[in-house]
Amino acid sequence: MNDFRKSGRNVSRHLGGASDHFMRMKSFAIVAALALSAAISGCSTIGSQLFTNNYGSVNDAGYQLPRIPIERVPLKYHRQEVNYDTSEKPGTIVVDTQNKFLYFVEGDGRAIRYGIGVGREGFEWHGTAHIALKREWPTWTPPRQMIQRQPELAKFASGMEPGLKNPLGARAMYLFNKGGDMGYRLHGSPEWNSIGKAMSSGCIRLMNQDIIDLYDRTSVGAKVIVM
Incomplete structure (x- = not known):
């Protein structure tokens, strides 16, 4: 009987230890989930804030801009505030x-x-420019x-009206240098799945929700450095 009671106590201690271990693992899982949730909602503790x-x-x-299926866009391309030394x-x-x-650039080591999306092979460029013009829901006129190269675009030679299918999207900012209009724009795009790729004719494209945000932050005359 004494052996049985001792065995019972040993089993209880073992089960108690297993229970404690389970609770610790459960707590760890909850904390990890909360940390992930915080990072996604913009409360990351590693120096960046996601939007x-x-x-x-x-x-x-x-215009009713559709929701972007952002879960299909790599996380690194989501808008975020980051440490940036410049x-x-x-x-x-x-x-x-x-x-x-x-x-x-925001200053104080943040951006x-x-x-x-950037220019495809043969259309890459680098240099310094400035924002000379800003336009909301711009007209798009394909260059000659x-x-x-694409004769089917001739119907837009006088300009394509603003709208959800317009290649410039919801906003455009026009890049000039000392020689005048460079022909390049920072602009929105209805093609959210082109972000992270080299597909354009040299313009810099952003998701529409992002170009609206950038447009509101940027002043005419702002310096633009393309590396």
Whole structure:
């Protein structure tokens, strides 16, 4: 009988230990889930703030922008505030064409980072420019050289009206240098799945919800560096 009681106590201690271990693992899982949730909602503790919840449907100037299925866009291309060490002054835009990122410099070692699409092979470029014009829901006019390459675009030679299918999207900012209009734009795009890719004719494209955000932050005259 004594052996039985001792055995029972040993079993109880064993079960108690297993229960404690289970509770510790459960608590760890809950904490991990909360940490992931916080990171996604913009409360990351590693120096970056995500804006993943800012890609819903938007009514803008009478146009109903559809929700972007942001869960299908790699996390690194979601709009986020990040640590960014630069000597450029706040308000400067830095385009990293290799990594497909655009940085809006905030100062104090911080920047807003956006995922972008860039020029395809043969249409890459690098240099410094400035924002000369800003337009909401712009008209798109394909350049003459583009019409020569794609004759089907001739119907838009006088301009394509603004709208959800317009290649410039909800906003456009026009890049000039000392020689005048470079022909390149920072603009929105209805093709959210082109972000992170090299598909354009040299313009820098963002998701529509992102270009609206960047547009509101950017002043005419802002410096743009394309690397």
